[in-house]
Amino acid sequence: MKKRILSLVSAALLTGAGAPPAPNPTDDPYIWLEDWTGPRAMQWVEAENEATVAAFQNDPRYAGYYRDALAIASAKDRIAMPMLIHGRIYNFWRDADHPQGIWRYTSEADYATDAPTWTTVLDLDALSKAEGRKWVWKGASILDPDEKLALVNLSDGGEDAVSLREFDLETGAFVKGGFDIPTSKQNEGWLDADTILLARDWGEGTMTKSGYPFVVKTLKRGEPLAAAQEIYRGEASDQVGTFPQILSDGSGNRAAFLYRGVTFFGNETYLVTAQGLKKLPLPAKSNLQGMVDGQVLIQTSEAWESGGVTVPTGSLAAVPLQALQSGETLKPHILFAPNARQSIDGVAATKGHVILAINDNVRGRVMVLTPKSNAAADGWASKPVSLPDNATISIASATEKSDKAYLAVAGFLAPTTLWAMDAADPTPRQVKAMPARFDATGLAVEQFEATSTDGTKIPYFIVHRKDMKKDGSTPTIMTAYGGFEIPMTPSYAAITGKLWLERGNSFVLANIRGGGEFGPAWHEAGLKTKRQIIYDDFAAVAQDIFARKLSSPEKFGIYGGSNGGLLMGVEFNQHPDLWNGVVIQVPLLDMIRYEQIAAGASWVDEYGSVSVPAEKAFLETISPYANIRKGVDYPAPYIWTTTKDDRVGPQHARKFAARLKEYGIPYFFYEDTAGGHSGDADIEQGARLQAMQMVYFSQRLEGK
Known part of the structure; x- marks a missing residue:
């Protein structure tokens, strides 16, 4: 699928070619x-x-802060988050002995024990030492259905640009004579065991002005890049680029797609067939999220009317793969439509079900959706999953090869727990729990609302001591993101807890507009020239905190990164009187x-x-x-x-x-x-x- 720029996409190196004046x-x-x-x-x-x-490093507090932060980051009793591959549990792991990380596996049965025995298949520290590079893990694409081969994505020093190397999961070694693709901003998908779909820098005139590939080719095993066959070419003027995606399900259905990112949020979707590419009649603001029993899952960020059905903005719908292949009029079935305070947070397909994670007033909920005997005609059944409340719930791992899945649950004061679940009988059971990393005794979490300049209520969370004096004297730090439809939800920030909350200070998470906490409308309220409202929301939260005497400008600091860094820069300029640290x-x-x-x-x-x-x-x-x-x-x-x-x-x-x-x-x-x-x-x-x-x-x- 098309990958969001602020998370997984391969971005550009410094360039101005073709950009506006x-x-x-x-x-x-x-x-x-x-x-x-x-x-x-x-x-x-x-x-x-x-x-x-x-x-900073000569400050007497630095050594203790660094020691505590490193101990938390490298602790060996962290939860090893699972990847379900080929009937095994894989995990990418970093600790003090492996600062760059190892890729390893164990059996499902052993994983359920307190001390699994792991087998390392790839050691990035050893590889870096041998090759004189600082290789950083950027994930792997697995060849289905056997799941014995992978294309490992390796970055030199952490750049988005990666090298691709074929890796044999059975032997734990790179494949001699296998795919070995040099560094580029690139995305790949296995078309079959000997062919990959590859979008990359093929030379002059193949990258958009933002540095993404817009030319997709097929590359055969053993062939040089020069022998790759072009199957699609977007435009250099596209804001993003073109990327492949492979979907398969537990019933043996498999299909290849291409996304052309004409704009960041608007794309064209193509089905790859033996006869060529077929442009699909899907909304520009939509993404494919998986496939179950021949039903392709589509998440929308705009209303979609097709075949007499209106799919509301921010919904999850399904259409038969066969209908996409035949070109018949699509009649989407709505699996989930959010209300004004809900948004989709994650979608995962298992062998026979769909696991759907949502935000409900910035609190996590999960449900399992199951196609009825004739999904296209009879629809889908929905069943809620009982999990802890007032937390963020994410889908840690799922696979179309079975109905097994893992869910992660965390809150501001609740260390992350991992729950195993069979989607066919969704009664989760806790299998892992991370030990507390800071002393939460006497701490409380409250959710309030601030009123922005246009009267909209902006929710925020504050973590503080229960016996905090409401006189504005408490040092407090606040963060937010406010962009790209990305939500900010409660999480267990262990280092913040250890280095900040333990000392009696407070932490605030502001759910301002521009993000995805309440779906596409919450995001679109702050697009382009409407963006000032995002900055007003953030300032309104601070002013509400001061009015409640939970802190004061002299004791108040703010932080944020990337788009959140832009937010900080604007707030620095527009309201220098509201913060004493930025x-x-x-x-x-x-x-x-x-x-x-x-x-x-x-x-x-x-x-x-x-x-x-x-x-x-x-x-x-x-x-x-x-x-x-x-x-x-x-x-x-x-x-x-x-x-x-x-x-x-x-x-x-x-x-x-x-x-x-x-x-x-x-x-x-x-x-x-x-x-x-x-x-x-x-x-x-x-x-x-x-x-x-x-x-x-x-x-x-x-x-x-």
Whole structure:
């Protein structure tokens, strides 16, 4: 399926080719910091890093924070999250002995024990040492139905660009003479045992302006890339690119599809057949989510009318694969339609059922959907699954080879638990529980609502001590995301709990618009020139907290990453009086030139484009880089990014810091040289970034 840019897609390296016109570089004195790995830019980074490392790592609290964060990240009693493959339980695992990670397996029976015996099939630390690279795990594509071969995705240092290598799960070795695809932003799917569908950089004129492949070819085992046969070509002007997806079910049905991402949220879907490609009459804002008993599952983000049926926005529907193949009029059957406070959070197909995870007023629910004897005519049955309340529930693993599945449950104060379930008889049983990582004694979780500038009620959660004084004296940190229809839901943030909550401080999660907490409408309320409402929502939550005297501006800090980093930059500019600490992580900040940087051109659907006058005018009003003002009493922000981020790019953070320096505004800047957009090169990097961030908040909100 088409993969969301902010999660799994392979993004672009620094490029401006074909992007809309931007302001004259002479108007931007820091354009040179956009030179991704240029020597001058990297010298600047080195000097900035030296000052920030000294400010944070010399703080007496840093060593303890780092030690605790690393211990949590590398603890060997974490839950080994399962992958159901070939009747085994696979898991990718990192700890102090394996900082980059190992891929390993055990039997289903052994997995259910307290101390499973694991067999390692791939050791990334050993591979990196042998090859002189820092290989980072980016997943694997498994060949069905036998599930004995995989295409392993490996990233050098954490970039979205990956190399593909064929791996034999039976022998635990790379296949000699097998598929070995060099590094690119690429996506793949097994067409058959000797053929893959491959979208990648095939050379000049095969990548969109945002750096995604738009040409898909078939590649045979043993053939060089030059021998691959083109089957589809999108357009260089597409905002995203074209990607393959393979669907199969437990009844033996199998089909290959292509997604053409014309825009970020709007795609064309094609069925791959022996006679060629067939464009499918599906909504532009829809995605295929699996297949059960020949019924293809389709999740929509817009209303869909077909065959006399109206599928509401944000629903899950099914149509027969046979109808897609024959070209007959589709008559979708609605499996789930949300109300105004619900949204779909996850869909998984098993051999004979569908597991559906939803958010209901930002609380997790799960149901099992089962096709009746004639699903196309008789529909589907629905059965709720009984699981803990007031938590986030996610589908950890499922497979179309059986009805077995695993569900993960977590809350702010409830460590993650893993539940096994047979979808044919959905009575889950807890099989794993992560030990508590921080002392939650005396802590409470409350959900409140703030009123935004247009009167809309914005929910938020606050975790605090039950005996907290309501006098505004409690140090508090708040986060949110607010974009791309991505929800933020309760989770067990062990490091935040250990390093922040244990000391009597508070944590807030704001469910602002732009995200997916309440479905597509909640997201679309803040698209493009309507985006100011997202920023108003965030400020309204802070003001509500202050009105309740749960904290105060002097004791209040905020943080967010990627699109959430943009949110932080805007709030830094628009409401400097509301916060005393602002952490801006791997951010977008120059919204006038964002289309020129890394994969920025792919996000025009979300932010708008400077090529459209009205959208340019709005972007000029919110762009954090463009709206820093001399003489304003800003809180000194902490801006961090990574050199290996080939998705958003470190350029935004660099230029923002440079402008602050020019204006004499205090700040901290740090750029880690590895880790990609997620800062995930190894567990030490994650612990370091967490510890430095917490030192910053401690200095700003608790005092020296």
